[in-house]
Amino acid sequence: MKQGSSIVIDPVTRIEGHSKITLQLNEEGRVEEARFHVTQFRGFEKLCEGRPFYEMPSLMARICGICPVSHLIASAKACDSLLAVRIPPTADKLRRIFGLAQVTQSHALSLFHLSSPDLLLGMDADPAKSNIFGVAEKNPELALDGIRLRQFGQRIIERLGGKRIHPAWVVPGGVSEPLTEANRDAILFALPDALAIAERTLEWFKSTMEKFREEISTFGNFPTLFMGIVKKDNGLTFYGGKIRIVDASGHVVADDLDPTHYDDYIGEKVEPWSYLKSSYYKPKGFPDGVYRVGPLARLNVADRCGTPRADQELAEFHELQRTAVLSSFHYHHARLIEILYCIERLEQLLNDPEILSKHVRAVARPNALEGVGAAEAPRGTLFHHYKIDEQGLIRWVNLIIATGQNNLAMNRSVLQVAKHFVHGNRLTPGMLNRVEAVIRCYDPCLSCSTHAFGEMPLRIQLLSPEGEVLDEVARA
Amino acid sequence: MPRVLVLIIAYGNPMRSDDGVAWRAADELERKFACSKIAAEVEILRCHQLAPELAEAVSQSEAVIFLDAASAGVAGQPGDLGCEEVPLPSGNTSFTHQFSPGAVLALSQQLFGASPRAYAVTLTGECFDHGDSLSPMVEAALPEWVARTEALVRQLLSSVRPA
Numbered sequence: 014m015k016q017g018s019s020i021v022i023d024p025v026t027r028i029e030g031h032s033k034i035t036l037q038l039n040e041e042g043r044v045e046e047a048r049f050h051v052t053q054f055r056g057f058e059k060l061c062e063g064r065p066f067y068e069m070p071s072l073m074a075r076i077c078g079i080c081p082v083s084h085l086i087a088s089a090k091a092c093d094s095l096l097a098v099r100i101p102p103t104a105d106k107l108r109r110i111f112g113l114a115q116v117t118q119s120h121a122l123s124l125f126h127l128s129s130p131d132l133l134l135g136m137d138a139d140p141a142k143s144n145i146f147g148v149a150e151k152n153p154e155l156a157l158d159g160i161r162l163r164q165f166g167q168r169i170i171e172r173l174g175g176k177r178i179h180p181a182w183v184v185p186g187g188v189s190e191p192l193t194e195a196n197r198d199a200i201l202f203a204l205p206d207a208l209a210i211a212e213r214t215l216e217w218f219k220s221t222m223e224k225f226r227e228e229i230s231t232f233g234n235f236p237t238l239f240m241g242i243v244k245k246d247n248g249l250t251f252y253g254g255k256i257r258i259v260d261a262s263g264h265v266v267a268d269d270l271d272p273t274h275y276d277d278y279i280g281e282k283v284e285p286w287s288y289l290k291s292s293y294y295k296p297k298g299f300p301d302g303v304y305r306v307g308p309l310a311r312l313n314v315a316d317r318c319g320t321p322r323a324d325q326e327l328a329e330f331h332e333l334q335r336t337a338v339l340s341s342f343h344y345h346h347a348r349l350i351e352i353l354y355c356i357e358r359l360e361q362l363l364n365d366p367e368i369l370s371k372h373v374r375a376v377a378r379p380n381a382l383e384g385v386g387a388a389e390a391p392r393g394t395l396f397h398h399y400k401i402d403e404q405g406l407i408r409w410v411n412l413i414i415a416t417g418q419n420n421l422a423m424n425r426s427v428l429q430v431a432k433h434f435v436h437g438n439r440l441t442p443g444m445l446n447r448v449e450a451v452i453r454c455y456d457p458c459l460s461c462s463t464h465a466f467g468e469m470p471l472r473i474q475l476l477s478p479e480g481e482v483l484d485e486v487a488r489a
Numbered sequence: 490m491p492r493v494l495v496l497i498i499a500y501g502n503p504m505r506s507d508d509g510v511a512w513r514a515a516d517e518l519e520r521k522f523a524c525s526k527i528a529a530e531v532e533i534l535r536c537h538q539l540a541p542e543l544a545e546a547v548s549q550s551e552a553v554i555f556l557d558a559a560s561a562g563v564a565g566q567p568g569d570l571g572c573e574e575v576p577l578p579s580g581n582t583s584f585t586h587q588f589s590p591g592a593v594l595a596l597s598q599q600l601f602g603a604s605p606r607a608y609a610v611t612l613t614g615e616c617f618d619h620g621d622s623l624s625p626m627v628e629a630a631l632p633e634w635v636a637r638t639e640a641l642v643r644q645l646l647s648s649v650r651p652a
Contacts, residue, residue, distance in 0.1 A: 075504075078537060126541060145541055146592075149599040156541075157600050164542050 090386025104187030118166025125159025233341025233426030236261030306393025507614025548601030
């Protein structure tokens with residue numbers, strides 16, 4: 014839509030939430046600045062104040078309909094800290110199973126339902142066909158695999174938590190119910206099909222990469238830091254461990270960082286044009302301390318996965334570049350390797366002899382007035398930090414969400430893509446889709462990151478040097 | 490997998506006041522069907538929103554009823570009842586953040602080769618703010634909505650039940 018002398022795209026589609034992009038042109042008509050705006054109101058931290066701490070996991074799960082389990086786990090871990098208890102070993106394993114199921118279903122949603130249209134039909138495909146129906150028409154098996162894999166993860170969540178969305182099974186001190194033998198066997202029965210889907214989708218994805226050389230070289234392909242939680246042996250984990258940070262060359266710049274001391278090394282900057290805060294690595298300052306989290310970062314910081322097939326794929330992934338793997342296009346690839354890992358790890362955990370133990374919860378009164386819980390959510394590292402009073406009522410909450418930690422990198426990625434693909438004062442559908450597609454690589458969840466009420470549509474604006482709107486694309 | 494004769498998909502957010510009316514209706518219908526043979530012929534699913542994963546369940550049903558709250562202004566006045574047959578979309582179907590009953594049917598047809606007869610049965614809401622109770626007009630209309638949905642279920646069963 015032409016409006017005076019600016020361009021606008023609104024909303025960014027096929028992401029979880031809504032946002033807007035502004036592209037600023039220079040005198041030569043080239044893109045000089047790009048901003049990814051999130052204009053939703055952030056409110057969860059405030060509304061929790063005054064609530065009893067033990068309500069927090071259930072309240073926090075309501076932040077998001079896609080990854081409630083991740084919030085539930087991080088919140089419960091923060092509450093474990095308030096209780097100052099060590100949860101029973103079986104509860105620890107069951108929480109891990111819950112988290113792995115969550116990652117599987119969330120990654121499946123991102124890859125199959127949101128990004129596979131770009132990957133299968135191409136970035137220049139007719140926007141009317143660039144959706145799951147277009148995928149189902151061209152490659153029904155791929156569309157069906159997406160549905161089946163998401164169902165696989167959702168059904169595990171339902172079996173453990175009682176429902177697919179907003180389950181409240183993870184509680185301070187452990188989990189509320191043990192795993193039944195019938196549920197264990199049913200999940201194990203479904204594993205081979207899920208593994209076969211992960212394997213063939215990974216092969217299909219790798220076979221398509223050659224078609225996206227230009228996108229690989231321009232989709233967030235720049236040096237940043239990468240951050241993730243790793244196990245003691247520096248292996249991949251979604252549940253707990255130490256924070257590790259590597260630089261663009263792949264060298265470890267910080268290791269064995271305690272997640273509970275996140276404030277020592279993570280800073281947050283508020284920009285006037287977005288409700289989404291931007292996190293940065295404090296020792297390098299703002300904005301040089303830009304870092305990425307999520308699948309790409311996790312595979313860059315991890316030395317190994319710890320499961321046979323995922324380890325083979327990780328070795329191949331690390332061969333993509335001699336340094337850290339830099340292009341954000343490879344988030345898709347990393348996501349698929351993580352799905353493979355999740356399925357293999359689920360099998361290991363479900364076959365653990367202790368997994369059916371009935372001892373799944375430690376009970377205590379609060380023994381500390383401050384607690385931090387950290388875990389790896391599908392989109393990256395997630396921190397929940399609570400302070401309570403002597404009565405156990407929440408007095409202060411801070412949440413650091415993956416999408417906020419990727420905010421600086423997402424903005425730079427949009428700029429890189431726009432500089433490469435957007436020319437002149439009009440946006441073509443292919444340009445628009447690439448600007449959106451680079452955001453989809455990060456799989457941002459704006460509901461999580463702003464803890465918003467309601468929706469904000471995304472639009473992209475192209476601004477002249479004088480700030481006039483040259484073009485604007487808005488999607489209802 | 491055994492075929493379901495009538496699948497009821499009740500969707501909406503029960504923590505957004507009238508948006509959760511379909512869940513309330515689902516509870517009522519379940520209670521009504523509990524002691525009859527209909528319980529084995531009807532499946533009721535509750536969800537926050539429609540999603541591609543529902544296509545498989547739809548494809549395994551002889552008939553489908555989508556129960557949902559409608560927005561005032563778009564679908565009449567608060568408390569109004571509506572029932573429309575859902576046609577199989579003929580053109581492009583979009584999927585961004587919301588999935589329509591027609592989109593679920595289309596995906597069921599595309600992936601599983603089945604698009605059962607389907608109805609969208611709505612009750613127009615008044616309040617969609619945070620809350621777990623219904624507005625007075627919607628609460629008052631709920632029994633009639635449930636009764637008409639039950640009648641539709643019985644009518645569909647009589648036409649799809651094997652002879």
